[in-house]
Amino acid sequence: xxxxxxxxxxxxxxxxxxxxxxxxxxxxxxxxxxxxxxxxxxxxxxxxxxxxxxxxxxxxxxxxxxxxxxxxxxxxxxxxxxxxxxxxxxxxxxxxxxxxxxxxxxxxxxxxxxxxxxxxxxxxxxxxxxxxxxxxxxxxxxxxxxxxxxxxxxxxxxxxxxxxxxxxxxxxxxxxxxxxxxxxxxxxxxxxxxxxxxxxxxxxxxxxxxxxxxxxxxxxxxxxxxxxxxxxxxxxxxxxxxxxxxxxxxxxxxxxxxxxxxxxxxxxxxxxxxxxxxxxxxxxxxxxxxxxxxxxxxxxxxxxxxxxxxxxxxxxxxxxxxxxxxxxxxxxxxxxxxxxxxxxxxxxxxxxxxxxxxxxxxxxxxxxxxxxxxxxxxxxxxxxxxxxxxxxxxxxxxxxxxxxxxxxxxxxxxxxxxxxxxxxxxxxxxxxxxxxxxxxxxxxxxxxxxxxxxxxxxxxxxxxxxxxxxxxxxxxxxxxxxxxxxxxxxxxxxxxxxxxxxxxxxxxxxxxxxxxxxxxxxxxxxxxxxxxxxxxxxxxxxxxxxxxxxxxxxxxxxxxxxxxxxxxxxxxxxxxxxxxxxxxxxxxxxxxxxxxxxxxxxxxxxxxxxxxxxxxxxxxxxxxxxxxxxxxxxxxxxxxxxxxxxxxxxxxxxxxxxxxxxxxxxxxxxxxxxxxxxxxxxxxxxxxxxxxxxxxxxxxxxxxxxxxxxxxxxxxxxxxxxxxxxxxxxxxxxxxxxxxxxxxxxxxxxxxxxxxxxxxxxxxxxxxxxxxxxxxxxxxxx
Numbered sequence: 035x036x037x038x039x040x041x042x043x044x045x046x047x048x049x050x051x052x053x054x055x056x057x058x059x060x061x062x063x064x065x066x067x068x069x070x071x072x073x074x075x076x077x078x079x080x081x082x083x084x085x086x087x088x089x090x091x092x093x094x095x096x097x098x099x100x101x102x103x104x105x106x107x108x109x110x111x112x113x114x115x116x117x118x119x120x121x122x123x124x125x126x127x128x129x130x131x132x133x134x135x136x137x138x139x140x141x142x143x144x145x146x147x148x149x150x151x152x153x154x155x156x157x158x159x160x161x162x163x164x165x166x167x168x169x170x171x172x173x174x175x176x177x178x179x180x181x182x183x184x185x186x187x188x189x190x191x192x193x194x195x196x197x198x199x200x201x202x203x204x205x206x207x208x209x210x211x212x213x214x215x216x217x218x219x220x221x222x223x224x225x226x227x228x229x230x231x232x233x234x235x236x237x238x239x240x241x242x243x244x245x246x247x248x249x250x251x252x253x254x255x256x257x258x259x260x261x262x263x264x265x266x267x268x269x270x271x272x273x274x275x276x277x278x279x280x281x282x283x284x285x286x287x288x289x290x291x292x293x294x295x296x297x298x299x300x301x302x303x304x305x306x307x308x309x310x311x312x313x314x315x316x317x318x319x320x321x322x323x324x325x326x327x328x329x330x331x332x333x334x335x336x337x338x339x340x341x342x343x344x345x346x347x348x349x350x351x352x353x354x355x356x357x358x359x360x361x362x363x364x365x366x367x368x369x370x371x372x373x374x375x376x377x378x379x380x381x382x383x384x385x386x387x388x389x390x391x392x393x394x395x396x397x398x399x400x401x402x403x404x405x406x407x408x409x410x411x412x413x414x415x416x417x418x419x420x421x422x423x424x425x426x427x428x429x430x431x432x433x434x435x436x437x438x439x440x441x442x443x444x445x446x447x448x449x450x451x452x453x454x455x456x457x458x459x460x461x462x463x464x465x466x467x468x469x470x471x472x473x474x475x476x477x478x479x480x481x482x483x484x485x486x487x488x489x490x491x492x493x494x495x496x497x498x499x500x501x502x503x504x505x506x507x508x509x510x511x512x513x514x515x516x517x518x519x520x521x522x523x524x525x526x527x528x529x530x531x532x533x534x535x536x537x538x539x540x541x542x543x544x545x546x547x548x549x550x551x552x553x554x555x556x557x558x559x560x561x562x563x564x565x566x567x568x569x570x571x572x573x574x575x576x577x578x579x580x581x582x583x584x585x586x587x588x589x590x591x592x593x594x595x596x597x598x599x600x601x602x603x604x605x606x607x608x609x610x611x612x613x614x615x616x617x618x619x620x621x622x623x624x625x626x627x628x629x630x631x632x633x634x635x636x637x638x639x640x641x642x643x644x645x646x647x648x649x650x651x652x653x654x655x656x657x658x659x660x661x662x663x664x665x666x667x668x669x670x671x672x673x674x675x676x677x678x679x680x681x682x683x684x685x686x687x688x689x690x691x692x693x694x695x696x697x698x699x700x701x702x703x704x705x706x707x708x709x710x711x712x713x714x715x716x717x718x719x720x721x722x723x724x725x726x727x728x729x730x731x732x733x734x735x736x737x738x739x740x741x742x743x744x745x746x747x748x749x750x751x752x753x754x755x756x757x758x759x760x761x762x763x764x765x766x767x768x769x770x771x772x773x774x775x776x777x778x779x780x781x782x783x784x785x786x787x788x789x790x791x792x793x794x795x796x797x798x799x800x801x802x803x804x805x806x807x808x809x810x811x812x813x814x815x816x
């Protein structure tokens with residue numbers, strides 16, 4: 035979208051927002067002002083109406099009081115009924131006529147007697163009320179319960195008209211002993227009150243009890259007919275004011291909000307229209323000036339910028355100007371030149387290893403992707419190098435020393451592979467060999483001639499046979515090399531590097547200081563390894579590890595005296611995975627403790643089921659597990675759960691596992707024995723310096739390796755002499771001996787004659803699941 039269009043859209047958006055904001059503000063201000071005027075006007079009208087109604091009531095009250103206290107009235111009620119002669123009544127009528135004459139709004143003035151008789155003067159002939167009305171009778175009935183000394187009002191509907199009746203009691207007797215003699219009543223038609231209250235904008239009505247008295251000429255008469263309480267007014271668009279009059283009569287005035295708000299809306303519309311016109315004119319003027327003075331030069335400048343390249347050389351392609359735009363163009367050209375120089379430096383840094391100065395992993399990927407995207411390019415080889423022993427150097431001498439060592443390695447490799455290497459990220463031709471550092475102790479070589487890989491790999495490995503002089507100190511390390519060739523092995527960057535990596539790890543597993551060319555078998559091995567890793571994790575989560583038990587017997591009595599618990603794991607098809615495969619992976623992943631706990635728990639279950647307190651279960655562990663006191667505590671907890679004693683558990687370690695860190699292992703073995711566990715040295719006789727192990731370490735049991743009985747000359751004089759010597763040493767050191775690998779009767783008889791007390795092997799029993807082992811044990815006892 036062009037800048038001019040954007041400015042127009044933005045200006046229009048701002049104008050619309052301004053108009054909307056102004057409209058809302060003006061609307062709120064006008065609504066607030068009208069609301070205040072409405073409240074004030076309604077209050078004034080209510081005050082006037084209240085005064086009018088109250089004045090009418092006060093006038094009626096004063097007149098009733100005057101009538102009730104008039105001597106003629108008092109005398110009239112004081113004499114018995116038989117003395118109420120026509121002359122007396124005539125004088126009384128004239129007195130009442132005076133009030134009618136001076137108050138045209140009065141419908142009637144009446145004197146009510148308790149017997150229902152009345153003297154009444156009417157202002158209108160259509161008002162025919164006679165006798166004691168129901169409300170007056172109610173007041174008389176209440177006199178016995180409470181004094182009737184107040185002025186009372188009552189609104190009722192009589193002869194199709196609403197009337198307001200005022201009552202005042204007349205008493206005879208002494209002040210201490212008042213006797214109700216009758217009542218005086220003045221009646222006013224409500225329409226006369228509404229005539230005084232009526233206004234074009236306001237409505238007034240009365241609520242008494244559940245009755246609404248409204249102006250019959252009101253425009254809202256139908257609405258007011260349905261109103262029985264003020265709560266109903268909430269549902270209608272009216273503003274109301276209320277006030278309580280005498281005798282529970284409530285005055286209500288109201289006005290329509292809509293009429294007032296309609297006036298405010300008209301004012302808002304007019305104000306907003308003026309603002310819209312003014313804003314549109316200002317925005318149009320601003321846009322025209324902006325387009326001519328700024329947008330047009332910037333558009334010209336932007337067309338030039340599209341052709342600029344921050345990497346290429348920057349020519350003077352902009353026209354000269356003397357204004358601010360010209361200054362901007364000049365500054366831009368200077369910036370482009372600086373950016374060009376900085377880009378080249380940053381690019382070089384992005385593809386260079388800061389420690390060694392070699393091209394880094396990003397440069398390697400750049401080179402490989404460039405050539406692999408061109409199928410017609412010649413073949414080449416990728417060699418992965420990983421230093422053997424660098425971690426020990428780094429840990430022992432420190433990281434700074436390790437960095438210097440890596441620089442020495444780089445110098446030696448560069449001299450062998452690419453003495454004059456000048457890697458240019460803009461020139462990715464493979465006319466020479468390249469050396470890369472991927473990170474840590476990993477290097478990669480890209481050979482332009484794959485036929486030279488064996489020669490180059492041999493030269494690299496031989497160069498590591500000599501030490502590296504770092505700070506006048508000779509340091510030795512090795513290397514393992516993996517090789518993959520393009521396009522023979524792969525034509526994708528990631529796959530080619532992966533195959534070289536697999537070949538390198540294969541070289542490490544074969545003994546290090548060697549090279550390995552990639553082949554399909556390596557991929558199968560790695561795939562199998564990845565599956566075993568997945569299966570180990572799955573087995574931990576789902577409890578798929580199980581134990582099998584191989585019996586140990588007394589060579590004289592053939593009685594089962596113990597067993598060795600062996601961890602087992604099957605693949606998803608039920609085929610057994612070799613223990614050497616999954617145990618090493620479990621140790622690498624840090625879950626070997628969980629495997630050991632599973633085997634221990636199943637062994638405890640078997641010991642508990644057999645119920646033989648002297649039977650010993652042997653479990654294989656690695657020395658690293660003994661470094662964690664929590665491991666031993668967890669084992670003790672498992673024994674406690676199954677009520678198994680520690681001496682019934684024998685922990686086996688092989689000779690090759692205890693060669694390193696012998697001092698720490700010796701301390702750990704003593705700690706294990708203090709916990710009450712037995713210890714055993716497994717595969718005795720095949721490791722390095724087996725006798726030396728007996729001197730440094732204290733074990734409860736020696737397990738003779740199978741070579742002592744599986745070889746053809748196991749029954750020779752030499753073999754017997756060696757076994758007798760081992761037996762004597764074990765006896766002196768108070769250690770038991772168990773022979774492994776017994777596969778036939780002759781071997782078992784040989785061991786018995788040689789004085790070896792216990793043995794295990796397939797001839798005695800293969801490893802069995804728990805229930806078959808129990809059955810085998812029971813059969814042996816029977």
